[in-house]
Amino acid sequence: MRxxxxxxxxxxxxSLADGLRREGYLVEVARDGAAALVALAHTEADLLLLDRDLPALSGDAVCRILRQQGEPIRILMLTAAGTLDDRVAGLDLGADDYLPKPFAYVELLARMRALGRRTAEGGTVLEASGVRVDTVRRIAERDGVPLRLTRKEYGVLECLLTARGGWVEPGELLDDVWPDAEERNRGVVKAAVHTLRRKLGHPDPIDSAPGRGYRIGTGA
Structure with missing residues (x-):
C-alpha cells in the first residue's frame, strides 16, 4: 500500500515513516498541507495519514479540497483534538477514520489495515444477507432497520462484511478491533459476536466454525 x-x-x-516502511508500506512524507496537495498531484497514494493541525494549509482544508475534487483516497485523520465533536467534524469533512493523539502504534496499524481492505474492495457500502454498512458514515442496518451498535460490534461487523463471505479468524478480529494489549483475548471476540447476533436478529447471518472463525454469507 502506498x-x-x-x-x-x-x-x-x-519515526512513523520508518516503522511503516518496516511493515512493508511505501511511504512518502509531506510536512504541511500545501506540500501534501502537491505530492498527491504527482504521485498515486492509497492512504493519506493526515495531521489535522498543519502549517500553511490545515488538515481540515486538505480533506475538504480532496473531497470537493472527488479524490477517492482513503483519509485517516490524526490529531490531538480527540473530543466527540472533533471526531464528528473530521468525519463530516470526508475523513474515513479519525485517530486521536497520542495513539498506540498497533492501533494505527489496525486502522490502516481496515482502510486498506476498503480500498481493495472499492466503494463505501458493504452488504450481505440483508446487512448493510456504510463505511464512511459508519452506520449499519438490517433489512433497512438501523442498528445501534457499540464501536466494537461495528468493527466486528465491518470486518466480516469486508471478507465478502470468507472466514475471519478470531485473531484477525483481535488485530483489527481490539489492538490494545490488555484487551487481547478471544473471550471479548466471542462476547461481541454474541451481542452482535442478538442485535442483528433472525435469521442469524453469522456462521461460525471451530478452527475457521466467523463469516457472513453472501447469499440471501
Missing part, C-alpha cells in the same frame, strides 16, 4: 504521511512534527513523521 501511503502519504502528512505531519509537521519532524521526529514523529520520521
Amino acid at each position: 501511503v502519504l504521511l502528512v505531519e509537521d512534527d519532524a521526529d514523529l513523521a520520521d
